[in-house]
Amino acid sequence: MAFITLTPENVMSEHLCCAIADKKHQTGVNDKRNWLAERIKEGHVFRKLDAQGKVFIEYAPLEKAWVPVTGDNYFYIYCLWVSGSYKGKGYGKELLQSCIDDAKAQGKSGICLLSSKKKKPFLSEKKFMLKYGFKVVDTINDEYELLALSFDGTQPQFTSNVRKQSIEGKELTIYYGVQCPYIPNCIEQIYNYCENNQIPLRLVEIDTLEKAKQLPCIFNNWAVFYNGKFETVHLLNEGLLKKLLLR
Missing domain, CATH: 3.40.630.30 (Gcn5-related N-acetyltransferase (GNAT))
Structure with missing residues (x-):
C-alpha cells in the first residue's frame, strides 16, 4: 500500500x-x-x-x-x-x-x-x-x-523548566493541546465529572509554541498535575480520572 x-x-x-x-x-x-x-x-x-x-x-x-x-x-x-x-x-x-x-x-x-x-x-x-x-x-x-x-x-x-515537575496549585490541573483528536472528548468527560462532584479543576490550553516550550513538565500534547505534583501524560477519561483521584 x-x-x-x-x-x-x-x-x-x-x-x-x-x-x-x-x-x-x-x-x-x-x-x-x-x-x-x-x-x-x-x-x-x-x-x-x-x-x-x-x-x-x-x-x-x-x-x-x-x-x-x-x-x-x-x-x-x-x-x-x-x-x-x-x-x-x-x-x-x-x-x-x-x-x-x-x-x-x-x-x-x-x-x-x-x-x-x-x-x-x-x-x-x-x-x-x-x-x-x-x-x-x-x-x-x-x-x-x-x-x-x-x-x-x-x-x-x-528544557530546564521540565525538571520542576511541580506547580503551586493543588487542584487537578491539566495542560492540553488540540493536536490529538481524542483530547476534546477527554476534556469534556473530565470537566463534567469534576463539575458534578465539586472537584476543583484547572484546564490550561497550550495554544502557542511559546507556552509549550515553557511548560513545567514533560508534554507531548497532554500533562496532568494533582496536589501540585506531575502525574502523567496518559490521556484521561472519566474512569481513569476516578482511579487517579483515589490514589
Missing part, C-alpha cells in the same frame, strides 16, 4: 487515521485538521498509510515542535502508531525510515522523541526505537526519557 503525506491541499479531506469513524471524536478531528493546516506551513509532517487504519507518523522541526525540548536542527517525532491488523507488516519500519531519510535529505542533526523506561500508552516504544540506533540522551525522574538518533554527535535535551 502507498503512503500519503498531508499537504495544505488535502489536509481537510484526507482521513485522519488516529480517530476512525467515532462520532464522539469528530470535534477533535476538526480541531486537529485546523491545527495541522497551520503547522504544515512550518514543516510539520503527517504521513499515513493510504488505508482506513491507524498507521501513521507525525513529526516536526524541533524548533517548531510544541514540546518542552530544546536542540539545534533536529526533527521531533510526536507519534508513530501502527495498530490492529496492520501490525507486523513492516509499516512502522517504513514510516520511521521515511522520517530518517527526510531528516538526512534536509541536513538535520538528528531525530528525537519522548519515550519511557517502561512502556507507557501514548508514547513511542523504547525497545523499537533502540533497534534503529536511538539512544537515551536525557531523563526525568528515572521514568520518562528523551531518545535521539544523532547524525553529528549533538544531543537535544529537556
